[in-house]
Amino acid sequence: MRINFGAAxxxxxxxxxxxxxxxxxPVQPWERGRLARWDMRWDPDPLQAAMREHAHFSKEGSTGxxxxxxxxxxxx
Amino acid sequence: MRTSLPRILSIFVMFAASAGAHAAVETVVGKxxxxxxxxxxxxxxxxxxxxxxxxxxxxxDFWASWCGPCRQSFPxxxxxxxxxxxxxxTLLAINLDEMADGPAAFLYEHPVSxxxxxxxxxxxxxxxxxxxxxxxxxxxxxxxxxxRHTGFKxxxxxxxxxxxxxxxxxxxxxxxxxxx
Numbered sequence: 550m551r552i553n554f555g556a557a558x559x560x561x562x563x564x565x566x567x568x569x570x571x572x573x574x575p576v577q578p579w580e581r582g583r584l585a586r587w588d589m590r591w592d593p594d595p596l597q598a599a600m601r602e603h604a605h606f607s608k609e610g611s612t613g614x615x616x617x618x619x620x621x622x623x624x625x
Numbered sequence: 626m627r628t629s630l631p632r633i634l635s636i637f638v639m640f641a642a643s644a645g646a647h648a649a650v651e652t653v654v655g656k657x658x659x660x661x662x663x664x665x666x667x668x669x670x671x672x673x674x675x676x677x678x679x680x681x682x683x684x685x686d687f688w689a690s691w692c693g694p695c696r697q698s699f700p701x702x703x704x705x706x707x708x709x710x711x712x713x714x715t716l717l718a719i720n721l722d723e724m725a726d727g728p729a730a731f732l733y734e735h736p737v738s739x740x741x742x743x744x745x746x747x748x749x750x751x752x753x754x755x756x757x758x759x760x761x762x763x764x765x766x767x768x769x770x771x772x773r774h775t776g777f778k779x780x781x782x783x784x785x786x787x788x789x790x791x792x793x794x795x796x797x798x799x800x801x802x803x804x805x
Contacts, residue, residue: 578758579721579747585691 652754653770658685658762659752663742666720666728673742675768678715682792683764684785686718687750688741690727692758694777699735701782705789706739713793719744721758763788766796 554562576584583589592598653659662674675683686702688695706716718741720728725743732741744750753762757775763785765771772788774781 577747577750578755578760579687579689579750580723581758582689582691582723582727 652773653752653762654773656770657768658683658764658770659749661749661752663719663744663749666725666732666741666743669743673717673740675717675764678717679768680766681712682714682766682789682796684714684716684761684789685753685764686716686759686761687721687753687755688718688759689721690731691722695731695759696735697779698759698761698777698782699737701779703735703737703739705782705786706737709786709789709793713796714789715739717742719749721745721747721750761785763792765792 587593658675660674660676662672662676665671665673675685684702684705686698688698702716702718706714716739718737718739720741720743722728723745725745728741728743753760755775759777761774761777763771763774771792774785
């Protein structure tokens with residue numbers, strides 16, 4: 550088998566092949582049990598997340614780390 | 626053999642097209658409800674078939690233990706189940722959890738007197754074309770799906786109750802006319 554592709558042909562071929570990777574089976578509404586689990590949350594423990602954010606915010610306050618700028622003493 | 630570029634490309638394009646080619650969900654509203662027979666949750670030897678409820682108005686409620694609005698719907702559906710005549714109306718819940726421990730804990734927290742069936746593989750949910758959780762269907766005495774309610778807010782119960790009462794009344798009048 551001999552295949553001759555130009556540069557454009559190769560590009561199209563690769564793009565098309567990558568598009569094929571987008572083919573997925575959607576998660577059905579009743580299949581979201583695992584996604585809804587407590588340990589699948591971005592922040593499983595809101596209190597701990599708030600404390601971590603507070604420390605991080607205090608340290609990085611001068612760069613406006615988590616959306617708002619603030620002091621650096623960690624006392625607010 | 627010399628394979629042409631368009632031929633190879635067409636194969637990839639077919640793959641790519643399948644990315645967006647999810648079968649459109651066909652609505653069951655206005656059509657006879659898909660038949661099913663499922664085991665009763667927690668008592669797998671007992672089965673209930675939708676067909677056996679023909680002649681009654683049925684509220685079919687698909688739920689899962691992880692579904693937040695289901696916590697609101699259960700107490701209200703339980704009240705509805707108690708206030709409508711059992712000879713004319715049945716509330717049938719279908720649990721879609723993949724594992725049984727979640728719904729068992731949920732039912733312990735939110736006890737209800739109506740029957741809950743188990744469909745862990747979601748076969749019946751697929752037949753009814755669910756697009757969200759929870760979803761309930763109102764099925765008339767002839768087994769025709771009259772409406773679908775996707776999601777649940779406490780104020781939705783009044784519309785559901787009104788609809789069911791209307792269907793019960795319509796059927797009762799019809800039967801009285803037949804008797805005369």
